[in-house]
Amino acid sequence: MSTWFKSSKTGNATSGTKTAEDPPRRTPTDSSYYDCHGVVNHVKDPNARSWHYARDVRAQVQAAGPPASSPAKGRYPSDYWNHGNEVPNLSVPKPYMHVPINPGQTKPFQRPTPSGAHRAVYNDNDRAKVDVIYHDPNKPIPAGSKFRPFSKADYVPKASTAAATHQPARR
Numbered sequence: 001m002s003t004w005f006k007s008s009k010t011g012n013a014t015s016g017t018k019t020a021e022d023p024p025r026r027t028p029t030d031s032s033y034y035d036c037h038g039v040v041n042h043v044k045d046p047n048a049r050s051w052h053y054a055r056d057v058r059a060q061v062q063a064a065g066p067p068a069s070s071p072a073k074g075r076y077p078s079d080y081w082n083h084g085n086e087v088p089n090l091s092v093p094k095p096y097m098h099v100p101i102n103p104g105q106t107k108p109f110q111r112p113t114p115s116g117a118h119r120a121v122y123n124d125n126d127r128a129k130v131d132v133i134y135h136d137p138n139k140p141i142p143a144g145s146k147f148r149p150f151s152k153a154d155y156v157p158k159a160s161t162a163a164a165t166h167q168p169a170r171r
Contacts (some may be wrong), residue, residue, distance in 0.1 A: 031055070034132040034153040041103050041116035041134075052101055052118065052132065054155065059106035061120050061127050064099050087121075087150045092129045096121050101132065119150070131155075 032054040040048035090096070099108065100115040109115065117135040132153035139149045 029156070030158055032158045033156050035156050036118055036132065036134045036153045037151070039117055039134050039137060039151075041101065041118045042114060045103075047103075049103055051153075052103060054130075056104065056106055057101060057120050057130055057132060058128075060102060060108045061099065061122050061130050063106070064108040064127075067097055067124060087133050087152050089152060090121060090131050090133075092121055092131050093123050093126070095123065097124050098122075098133070118153075 034052045034054060034057060036050045036052075038050050040050050042048050098119045098121045100113075101118040101120055102109055102113065103116075103118075119133050121131045121133055122129060132155075133150040134153060135148045136151040137148060139151070141148050
């Protein structure tokens, strides 16, 4: 198993699944957000979380630089080489670009910050449309790869004040 995606209980990984001690889901909410199904961006980060405000993700995508001129590993923004085949229902049109997400920030990802498990996927010609994906620790590592496949995060719209309920957010 890759050390990048072990459970957060080990304390030795960069990304993983939140433990049972985590706080309950935020519901209802007055802000839209992306829910990464309990998979935190960095398990070594004591403030790691498994969700991102949609406004932060959109701001990071808008502020991200031009696509990397070289496909060298670790350069972002970069082409999303998986072409969406392993992540069903992406809403953005091809060609896909992707960039790591900085939790709780509007500034775009830059090295030497570790990239973590969460990515924003977008088309460079229309950065207003964004999906969030994450390396899924519940999926096996494919042959010939070092990383787990991606899954798509749920977009959870903000609750309107007229329709706010105390029902859990959709999963």
